[in-house]
């Protein structure tokens with residue numbers, strides 16, 4: 001427990017809170033710029049079971065932002081390389097590796113083993129799939145996304161607030177939004193958004209504070225502003241209504 | 242002119258300005274954002290016919306999926 005002594009001192013955590021963290025199971029979907037800090041901070045905090053899901057291998061162009069990987073990891077599967085790094089950081093936690101893409105066929109089975117899902121993916125189909133499956137399975141989902149110097153975070157807690165589709169009912173037309181590969185991505189921006197996602201996941205596990213349920217936190221690094229925008233619940237939402 | 246609040250910043254608009262006018266001024270494509278007026282999402286087919294009132298709070302929320 002000495003490993004966690006600095007956070008056990010926090011009155012909101014204590015020994016009881018640390019037990020909750022050690023018993024928690026969190027699935028990290030996507031091990032890119034967001035998933036890297038999410039996985040590192042959750043492992044450090046002692047989240048007892050971490051699922052690491054990504055089908056890709058580490059590439060040189062990932063390393064400006066995907067801080068969980070090192071140059072010698074290039075070519076390795078991200079889930080395996082991240083698991084190796086986290087085991088060195090915290091050998092006490094259990095890590096499950098998933099080298100696959102989430103799809104309709106596998107998502108329900110995978111998320112059923114976890115208490116919380118953190119969406120760190122890099123594409124709209126996965127984001128809508130994760131939202132829909134988490135709403136149906138009543139799993140809390142911590143959503144985060146970045147675009148150039150901006151980012152967004154929200155917490156979807158089925159039954160207690162709106163879902164992703166309440167705000168963004170349908171995906172934008174394919175090709176209308178450039179990916180990180182096309183639009184560019186700065187590591188520090190992904191780090192800020194990922195660390196907020198990790199913080200929200202920890203708050204949900206502990207049951208402390210006010211998670212971003214029904215709120216979209218909008219970050220703009222050029223203005224260096226954070227704003228909270230209300231997400232209205234759509235009474236006709238195709239998923240959560 | 243009327244004053245509205247767009248993403249937290251005050252903005253002057255002519256009294257007959259619509260959502261379509263605002264997002265074109267801001268060079269935002271309608272298909273890459275969601276617009277809320279006073280906390281309610283406005284559907285895209287109303288952008289040309291939805292006019293602002295003094296004091297309206299507008300949020301233009303961009304679609305983003307990067308990770």
Ligand SMILES: [Zn+2]
Pocket residue numbers: 162163164165166167234237238239240241
């Ligand atoms: Zn919904």
